[in-house]
Amino acid sequence: EDQVTQSPEALRLQEGESSSLNCSYTVSGLRGLFWYRQDPGKGPEFLFTLYSAGEEKEKERLKATLTKKESFLHITAPKPEDSATYLCAVRSSNDYKLSFGAGTTVTVRA
Amino acid sequence: EAGVAQSPRYKIIEKRQSVAFWCNPISGHATLYWYQQILGQGPKLLIQFQNNGVVDDSQLPKDRFSAERLKGVDSTLKIQPAKLEDSAVYLCASSLDPGTVSLGYGYTFGSGTRLTVV
Numbered sequence: 001e002d003q004v005t006q007s008p009e010a011l012r013l014q015e016g017e018s019s020s021l022n023c024s025y026t027v028s029g030l031r032g033l034f035w036y037r038q039d040p041g042k043g044p045e046f047l048f049t050l051y052s053a054g055e056e057k058e059k060e061r062l063k064a065t066l067t068k069k070e071s072f073l074h075i076t077a078p079k080p081e082d083s084a085t086y087l088c089a090v091r092s093s094n095d096y097k098l099s100f101g102a103g104t105t106v107t108v109r110a
Numbered sequence: 111e112a113g114v115a116q117s118p119r120y121k122i123i124e125k126r127q128s129v130a131f132w133c134n135p136i137s138g139h140a141t142l143y144w145y146q147q148i149l150g151q152g153p154k155l156l157i158q159f160q161n162n163g164v165v166d167d168s169q170l171p172k173d174r175f176s177a178e179r180l181k182g183v184d185s186t187l188k189i190q191p192a193k194l195e196d197s198a199v200y201l202c203a204s205s206l207d208p209g210t211v212s213l214g215y216g217y218t219f220g221s222g223t224r225l226t227v228v
Contacts, residue, residue: 004152034216043114043201043219044153087152097143097166098217100152 002027002092004101012107013078021073021086021104029093033071035064036087038103044087078108112136114220116202122226128190131223135183135204141165142179143217144187145201153201159185192227199224 003026013019025033032051036044048057050066057064061082063074073086085105089098115134123129135142140161145153156175158166161182170177174193179185189196203217 006152036216041221041224043203043221044217046216046218049216089152095166096141097155097158098153100154102150102152 002090002099004088004090004099006086006088006101006104008104009102010105010107012109013075015079015108015110016077018074018076018078020075021106023071023073023088023101024069025071025088025090026069027090027092027099030090031093032091033066034089034091034098035062035071035073036089038085038087047086075106078106080108080110082106083108114202114204114218116200116220116223118223119221120224120226122228123192125194125227126191128188129192129225130186130188131200131202131225133185133187133202133220135185135202136218139204139206139218140182141205142185143203143205144177144185145203145219147199147201147222149198156187189225192225194227197225197227 005024007022032049034049035047037047038044048064053068055066061076065072085103087100087103089100091098117132142159144156146156147153156170157177159179175189177187199222201219201222203219205217
Protein backbone atom coordinates (compact mmCIF):
# COMPACT_ATOMS: atom_id res chain seq x y z
CA GLU A 1 0.00 0.00 0.00
CA ASP A 2 1.23 3.49 -0.86
CA GLN A 3 2.43 5.50 2.13
CA VAL A 4 2.96 9.26 2.36
CA THR A 5 4.38 10.95 5.47
CA GLN A 6 4.69 14.70 5.78
CA SER A 7 6.75 16.67 8.28
CA PRO A 8 6.54 18.79 10.24
CA GLU A 9 2.82 18.75 11.09
CA ALA A 10 2.87 22.49 11.65
CA LEU A 11 5.30 25.29 10.82
CA ARG A 12 5.19 28.85 12.09
CA LEU A 13 7.32 31.32 10.15
CA GLN A 14 8.05 34.99 10.32
CA GLU A 15 7.44 36.85 7.06
CA GLY A 16 10.58 36.51 4.94
CA GLU A 17 11.87 33.46 6.86
CA SER A 18 12.48 30.72 4.27
CA SER A 19 11.88 27.08 5.15
CA SER A 20 11.20 23.62 3.71
CA LEU A 21 8.47 21.02 4.05
CA ASN A 22 9.20 17.32 3.69
CA CYS A 23 7.18 14.55 2.04
CA SER A 24 8.49 10.99 2.36
CA TYR A 25 6.81 8.31 0.27
CA THR A 26 6.70 4.60 -0.38
CA VAL A 27 5.02 3.59 -3.61
CA SER A 28 5.26 0.75 -6.08
CA GLY A 29 6.25 2.50 -9.28
CA LEU A 30 5.87 6.27 -8.92
CA ARG A 31 3.71 7.74 -11.67
CA GLY A 32 3.64 11.21 -10.15
CA LEU A 33 4.10 13.15 -6.92
CA PHE A 34 1.65 16.00 -6.43
CA TRP A 35 1.65 19.06 -4.21
CA TYR A 36 -1.60 20.78 -3.27
CA ARG A 37 -2.43 23.85 -1.20
CA GLN A 38 -5.55 23.81 1.01
CA ASP A 39 -7.03 26.92 2.61
CA PRO A 40 -9.48 26.60 5.53
CA GLY A 41 -12.96 25.64 4.35
CA LYS A 42 -11.83 24.98 0.80
CA GLY A 43 -10.82 22.02 -1.29
CA PRO A 44 -7.18 21.36 -2.20
CA GLU A 45 -5.75 23.46 -5.03
CA PHE A 46 -3.25 21.88 -7.41
CA LEU A 47 0.30 23.28 -7.34
CA PHE A 48 2.81 20.90 -8.96
CA THR A 49 3.43 17.43 -10.35
CA LEU A 50 6.88 15.84 -10.26
CA TYR A 51 7.72 12.60 -12.05
CA SER A 52 11.35 11.66 -11.64
CA ALA A 53 14.23 12.12 -9.23
CA GLY A 54 16.07 15.36 -9.81
CA GLU A 55 13.06 17.18 -11.20
CA GLU A 56 12.22 20.66 -9.90
CA LYS A 57 9.19 22.91 -10.38
CA GLU A 58 8.73 26.54 -9.31
CA LYS A 59 5.76 28.84 -8.82
CA GLU A 60 6.23 32.26 -7.29
CA ARG A 61 7.81 31.69 -3.84
CA LEU A 62 7.36 27.90 -3.96
CA LYS A 63 9.83 25.36 -5.32
CA ALA A 64 9.27 21.60 -5.29
CA THR A 65 12.03 19.03 -5.66
CA LEU A 66 12.00 15.24 -5.87
CA THR A 67 14.35 12.43 -4.91
CA LYS A 68 13.73 8.69 -5.04
CA LYS A 69 12.28 8.63 -1.54
CA GLU A 70 11.11 12.14 -0.72
CA SER A 71 10.05 15.51 -1.98
CA PHE A 72 10.65 18.95 -0.55
CA LEU A 73 8.57 22.07 -0.88
CA HIS A 74 10.73 25.11 -0.33
CA ILE A 75 9.06 28.38 0.58
CA THR A 76 11.33 31.34 -0.11
CA ALA A 77 10.70 34.65 1.70
CA PRO A 78 7.13 33.69 2.60
CA LYS A 79 4.31 36.19 2.96
CA PRO A 80 1.21 35.92 5.18
CA GLU A 81 -0.83 34.89 2.13
CA ASP A 82 1.28 31.71 1.90
CA SER A 83 -0.39 30.53 5.12
CA ALA A 84 -2.22 27.28 4.30
CA THR A 85 -2.01 23.52 4.64
CA TYR A 86 0.24 21.94 2.03
CA LEU A 87 -0.65 18.40 1.00
CA CYS A 88 1.58 15.90 -0.77
CA ALA A 89 0.12 12.97 -2.75
CA VAL A 90 1.48 10.14 -4.86
CA ARG A 91 0.10 8.08 -7.72
CA SER A 92 1.45 4.60 -8.29
CA SER A 93 1.64 2.62 -11.48
CA ASN A 94 -1.02 0.26 -10.13
CA ASP A 95 -4.02 2.59 -10.28
CA TYR A 96 -5.18 6.13 -10.82
CA LYS A 97 -6.00 7.23 -7.31
CA LEU A 98 -3.91 9.72 -5.36
CA SER A 99 -2.75 8.77 -1.86
CA PHE A 100 -2.38 11.83 0.33
CA GLY A 101 -0.27 12.65 3.35
CA ALA A 102 -1.76 14.42 6.37
CA GLY A 103 -0.31 17.77 5.35
CA THR A 104 1.83 20.51 6.87
CA THR A 105 0.02 23.58 8.18
CA VAL A 106 2.10 26.68 7.52
CA THR A 107 1.42 29.95 9.36
CA VAL A 108 3.32 33.05 8.26
CA ARG A 109 3.26 36.01 10.64
CA ALA A 110 3.71 39.56 9.39
CA GLU B 111 -14.37 27.77 -16.39
CA ALA B 112 -16.80 26.92 -13.62
CA GLY B 113 -15.35 24.81 -10.83
CA VAL B 114 -16.61 21.66 -9.15
CA ALA B 115 -19.87 22.44 -7.35
CA GLN B 116 -20.88 20.69 -4.15
CA SER B 117 -23.88 20.99 -1.86
CA PRO B 118 -24.73 21.40 0.87
CA ARG B 119 -21.70 23.15 2.39
CA TYR B 120 -22.54 22.04 5.91
CA LYS B 121 -24.73 19.33 7.40
CA ILE B 122 -25.38 18.32 10.99
CA ILE B 123 -27.26 15.08 11.63
CA GLU B 124 -27.80 12.66 14.47
CA LYS B 125 -26.23 9.23 14.40
CA ARG B 126 -28.26 6.60 12.60
CA GLN B 127 -29.83 9.22 10.34
CA SER B 128 -29.18 9.31 6.61
CA VAL B 129 -27.58 12.06 4.54
CA ALA B 130 -26.82 12.73 0.88
CA PHE B 131 -24.24 14.94 -0.80
CA TRP B 132 -24.34 16.22 -4.35
CA CYS B 133 -21.53 17.01 -6.79
CA ASN B 134 -21.52 18.63 -10.22
CA PRO B 135 -18.09 18.24 -11.88
CA ILE B 136 -16.45 20.50 -14.41
CA SER B 137 -18.17 20.19 -17.77
CA GLY B 138 -16.54 17.54 -19.92
CA HIS B 139 -14.65 15.86 -17.09
CA ALA B 140 -15.17 12.13 -17.46
CA THR B 141 -13.61 11.11 -14.16
CA LEU B 142 -15.17 11.93 -10.79
CA TYR B 143 -13.82 11.15 -7.33
CA TRP B 144 -15.26 11.28 -3.82
CA TYR B 145 -12.75 11.76 -1.01
CA GLN B 146 -13.26 11.77 2.76
CA GLN B 147 -11.08 14.13 4.80
CA ILE B 148 -11.17 13.64 8.55
CA LEU B 149 -9.91 16.59 10.60
CA GLY B 150 -6.11 16.60 10.74
CA GLN B 151 -5.75 13.98 8.00
CA GLY B 152 -5.23 14.00 4.27
CA PRO B 153 -8.06 13.14 1.88
CA LYS B 154 -8.81 9.44 1.43
CA LEU B 155 -10.41 8.14 -1.77
CA LEU B 156 -13.84 6.59 -1.29
CA ILE B 157 -14.90 5.97 -4.89
CA GLN B 158 -13.82 6.80 -8.43
CA PHE B 159 -16.15 6.94 -11.46
CA GLN B 160 -15.18 6.91 -15.11
CA ASN B 161 -18.25 8.25 -16.90
CA ASN B 162 -21.08 6.13 -15.42
CA GLY B 163 -18.95 3.22 -14.29
CA VAL B 164 -17.18 2.59 -10.99
CA VAL B 165 -13.40 2.25 -11.37
CA ASP B 166 -12.40 1.90 -7.71
CA ASP B 167 -14.62 1.59 -4.64
CA SER B 168 -12.28 -0.56 -2.58
CA GLN B 169 -12.25 1.89 0.35
CA LEU B 170 -15.97 2.65 0.37
CA PRO B 171 -17.74 1.19 3.45
CA LYS B 172 -20.42 -0.44 1.39
CA ASP B 173 -22.56 -1.45 4.35
CA ARG B 174 -23.48 2.21 4.88
CA PHE B 175 -22.10 4.27 1.99
CA SER B 176 -23.42 4.31 -1.58
CA ALA B 177 -22.71 6.49 -4.56
CA GLU B 178 -24.02 6.89 -8.06
CA ARG B 179 -23.25 8.99 -11.08
CA LEU B 180 -26.21 9.61 -13.34
CA LYS B 181 -25.62 10.02 -17.09
CA GLY B 182 -21.92 10.47 -16.46
CA VAL B 183 -22.34 13.95 -15.01
CA ASP B 184 -23.67 14.69 -11.51
CA SER B 185 -23.00 12.38 -8.61
CA THR B 186 -24.52 11.75 -5.20
CA LEU B 187 -22.90 10.14 -2.17
CA LYS B 188 -25.20 8.75 0.52
CA ILE B 189 -24.57 7.57 4.06
CA GLN B 190 -27.19 5.43 5.78
CA PRO B 191 -27.07 5.06 8.73
CA ALA B 192 -24.46 7.60 9.81
CA LYS B 193 -21.99 6.95 12.61
CA LEU B 194 -20.06 9.42 14.75
CA GLU B 195 -16.83 8.49 12.96
CA ASP B 196 -18.32 9.65 9.64
CA SER B 197 -17.84 13.26 10.76
CA ALA B 198 -15.53 14.68 8.09
CA VAL B 199 -15.34 16.86 5.01
CA TYR B 200 -16.52 15.06 1.87
CA LEU B 201 -14.67 16.33 -1.17
CA CYS B 202 -15.63 15.80 -4.78
CA ALA B 203 -13.01 16.14 -7.51
CA SER B 204 -12.96 15.72 -11.26
CA SER B 205 -10.46 15.36 -14.09
CA LEU B 206 -10.68 15.04 -17.86
CA ASP B 207 -9.65 11.41 -17.61
CA PRO B 208 -7.07 9.42 -15.65
CA GLY B 209 -4.53 10.12 -18.33
CA THR B 210 -4.57 13.85 -17.71
CA VAL B 211 -3.77 13.22 -14.06
CA SER B 212 -0.65 11.52 -15.32
CA LEU B 213 0.10 14.51 -17.52
CA GLY B 214 0.33 16.62 -14.41
CA TYR B 215 -2.90 18.55 -14.37
CA GLY B 216 -3.99 17.02 -11.11
CA TYR B 217 -7.56 17.01 -9.97
CA THR B 218 -9.89 19.96 -9.51
CA PHE B 219 -11.56 19.76 -6.12
CA GLY B 220 -14.79 21.30 -4.92
CA SER B 221 -15.01 23.12 -1.59
CA GLY B 222 -16.49 20.08 0.11
CA THR B 223 -19.38 19.31 2.44
CA ARG B 224 -18.59 19.39 6.15
CA LEU B 225 -20.60 16.67 7.91
CA THR B 226 -21.01 16.61 11.67
CA VAL B 227 -22.65 13.55 13.20
CA VAL B 228 -23.85 14.06 16.78
